[in-house]
Amino acid sequence: MTTSASALATPRAERASDAESPAARPAATTGSARRSLPVDLRAVGRRFGERTVLRDVDVALRPGEVVAVLGASGCGKSTLLRAVGGLDAGHDGRVLIDGDPVRPFDERTAVGFQEPRLLPWRSIRRNVALGLPRGVSRAEGRDRVDELLRLVGLAEHAELRPREISGGMAQRASLARALARRPGVLLLDEPFGALDALTRLKMQDLLLDVHAQTCTTVLLVTHDVDEALQLADRILLLGADPHEEPEPAREGATVSRLLDVPGERPRDRASAELATLRGELLAGLGVDAHEH
Amino acid sequence: MAEATQESSRKVADQGRHQTGGTGRPEQAVGTHRSEWARKPSGPESAEESTPRRVRRIPGARPALGAVVPLILLLAWWLVTDVFGLFSSVQLPAPQDVVAAGVELHERGELGQHIAISVQRVLLGFGIGAVLGLAIGSLLGLSRIADTLLQPTIGAFRAVPSLAWVPLLILWMGIYEDSKVTLIAIGAFFPVFTAVYSALRHVDPHLVEAGRAFGLHGVRLLTTVQLPAVVPSVFSGLRLALAQAWLFLVAAELIASSMGLGFVLTDSQNTGRTDRLLLAIILLAVIGKITDALLGLVERRALTSWA
Numbered sequence: 244m245t246t247s248a249s250a251l252a253t254p255r256a257e258r259a260s261d262a263e264s265p266a267a268r269p270a271a272t273t274g275s276a277r278r279s280l281p282v283d284l285r286a287v288g289r290r291f292g293e294r295t296v297l298r299d300v301d302v303a304l305r306p307g308e309v310v311a312v313l314g315a316s317g318c319g320k321s322t323l324l325r326a327v328g329g330l331d332a333g334h335d336g337r338v339l340i341d342g343d344p345v346r347p348f349d350e351r352t353a354v355g356f357q358e359p360r361l362l363p364w365r366s367i368r369r370n371v372a373l374g375l376p377r378g379v380s381r382a383e384g385r386d387r388v389d390e391l392l393r394l395v396g397l398a399e400h401a402e403l404r405p406r407e408i409s410g411g412m413a414q415r416a417s418l419a420r421a422l423a424r425r426p427g428v429l430l431l432d433e434p435f436g437a438l439d440a441l442t443r444l445k446m447q448d449l450l451l452d453v454h455a456q457t458c459t460t461v462l463l464v465t466h467d468v469d470e471a472l473q474l475a476d477r478i479l480l481l482g483a484d485p486h487e488e489p490e491p492a493r494e495g496a497t498v499s500r501l502l503d504v505p506g507e508r509p510r511d512r513a514s515a516e517l518a519t520l521r522g523e524l525l526a527g528l529g530v531d532a533h534e535h
Numbered sequence: 536m537a538e539a540t541q542e543s544s545r546k547v548a549d550q551g552r553h554q555t556g557g558t559g560r561p562e563q564a565v566g567t568h569r570s571e572w573a574r575k576p577s578g579p580e581s582a583e584e585s586t587p588r589r590v591r592r593i594p595g596a597r598p599a600l601g602a603v604v605p606l607i608l609l610l611a612w613w614l615v616t617d618v619f620g621l622f623s624s625v626q627l628p629a630p631q632d633v634v635a636a637g638v639e640l641h642e643r644g645e646l647g648q649h650i651a652i653s654v655q656r657v658l659l660g661f662g663i664g665a666v667l668g669l670a671i672g673s674l675l676g677l678s679r680i681a682d683t684l685l686q687p688t689i690g691a692f693r694a695v696p697s698l699a700w701v702p703l704l705i706l707w708m709g710i711y712e713d714s715k716v717t718l719i720a721i722g723a724f725f726p727v728f729t730a731v732y733s734a735l736r737h738v739d740p741h742l743v744e745a746g747r748a749f750g751l752h753g754v755r756l757l758t759t760v761q762l763p764a765v766v767p768s769v770f771s772g773l774r775l776a777l778a779q780a781w782l783f784l785v786a787a788e789l790i791a792s793s794m795g796l797g798f799v800l801t802d803s804q805n806t807g808r809t810d811r812l813l814l815a816i817i818l819l820a821v822i823g824k825i826t827d828a829l830l831g832l833v834e835r836r837a838l839t840s841w842a
């Protein structure tokens with residue numbers, strides 16, 4: 244798993260227009276410029292009718308950073324991710340990617356949805372190929388898809404249809420599809436939720452490999468505190484406003500904590516520092532750490 | 536899943552339990568169960584299909600079983616007419632009389648003509664109606680503006696019992712081919728239109744959003760996500776439309792024609808030839824079933840590559 248992410252790091256044309264003129268392809272520079280973009284959230288909020296789900300989310304993601312979003316179920320994690328990916332035009336505040344406002348279905352981002360959302364009539368291979376950006380040549384696209392299928396352990400199942408594979412396999416296919424895009428910002432909504440413990444650890448390692456090679460900025464939604472501690476540079480805890488404690492005056496989740504996770508990855512799961520952080524996060528989620 | 540278990544192998548039923556790309560949504564239920572029985576396990580999986588239903592073990596067992604009831608009916612028909620003579624030949628002629636009537640018509644060179652003209656009318660009318668249904672159904676299913684603009688009108692036309700058009704069609708186009716084909720096309724149009732329209736309205740929004748998120752829009756989104764998603768419903772609509780086409784054929788030929796199976800019906804009624812009348816009915820059943828089976832074959836192929 245550690246050396247095989249090479250296809251993901253191969254230089255490539257960045258825009259369709261560039262691809263047409265091979266001379267305009269200083270691959271190394273445009274490559275890294277595109278692959279990790281800063282994201283700036285300014286007072287982002289979301290209301291559904293009368294109900295406020297998110298409000299005043301202010302956070303700046305540095306290029307190449309991995310930020311995990313933690314929060315109780317239904318607190319607005321997916322909603323936040325959708326705002327960043329340009330999937331939801333109805334949010335308040337501003338989302339800036341690389342300084343520009345996010346565009347509808349922004350092509351600088353790629354989304355791994357909470358559900359696999361594979362096209363049922365296409366083979367796994369063709370589903371993954373759907374993630375390829377425009378302007379990638381046929382041969383290069385095929386190589387990239389093959390490589391990704393191998394990385395997520397689906398090479399043998401590439402010709403099956405989504406309903407012929409398990410939920411965990413579908414989720415890996417969905418992850419591969421998002422990776423095929425080589426986005427500047429990778430948005431992952433509980434990408435490992437349906438995986439068994441062992442596959443989950445493998446996929447976490449895979450994500451770290453991919454990240455090490457492509458340096459893309461990652462916004463990762465998860466339920467799992469340990470996963471966040473293992474993968475993230477920083478952890479964004481969505482919840483009540485800490486300044487309003489103990490009585491939250493207003494409805495809607497906001498940035499409750501924004502914590503730096505110490506140490507280089509891969510991290511020692513048993514370290515004392517992480518244990519303290521883990522306790523804090525669980526407390527922030529309203530869970531008594533001693534019960535776990 | 537319950538409706539699929541009869542037809543599908545156990546394997547497919549098992550797969551249905553897994554979470555897939557959001558196809559389990561209720562609005563797609565029709566498409567899902569249709570596509571599952573039509574799907575053939577492909578690739579390395581097919582070798583594993585080791586638990587077929589009992590009927591499937593013998594090749595050709597299904598059609599053979601399906602022929603049992605018609606054969607019993609035929610036998611009963613023969614018994615009550617030829618053997619026990621319970622009916623006069625005007626009330627119910629014996630099976631061999633019907634065959635003889637067919638042979639006689641064939642020797643006069645008329646049988647083939649009647650069949651050919653009826654089949655031609657059905658195919659033409661069905662083709663025109665289906666193409667229009669697909670086009671207009673897609674337009675209204677995909678475009679909110681077209682929907683708002685045209686849906687009330689089409690809804691009103693649909694509310695008119697289609698046979699009510701007959702006098703007007705005859706007035707406008709005479710009693711020749713045009714009016715008959717038009718009537719059949721009207722009959723075939725609405726099932727296709729309704730199927731395409733409502734299926735496009737109910738394409739899983741999650742899949743459409745995923746398509747958009749991966750850079751698809753316009754025609755590419757249509758051909759990659761929306762159209763494939765509605766293929767199963769379109770085929771149910773087409774099969775319904777084909778049945779409607781035959782229904783309207785008979786209606787058109789009963790009212791005004793000098794050829795075709797519907798004409799054989801009225802003509803035999805007027806001349807008291809019950810044997811020919813039964814012949815026409817049986818031919819309608821057989822040819823209708825054949826065209827439906829052919830469409831079913833196309834459907835199967837489409838579903839293995841699209842659903």
Ligand SMILES: Nc1ncnc2c1ncn2[C@@H]1O[C@H](COP(=O)(O)OP(=O)(O)OP(=O)(O)O)[C@@H](O)[C@H]1O
Pocket residue numbers: 291296314315316317318319320321322323357
């Ligand atoms: N389109 C919508 N219309 C109305 N309410 C919505 C809509 N989308 C989300 N919500 C509401 O917003 C809240 C947050 O939803 P969201 O999906 O972001 O939660 P989440 O944090 O991702 O939860 P989970 O961890 O269970 O996935 C929920 O209470 C949900 O009811």
Ligand SMILES: [Mg+2]
Pocket residue numbers: 320321322357432
């Ligand atoms: Mg969610």
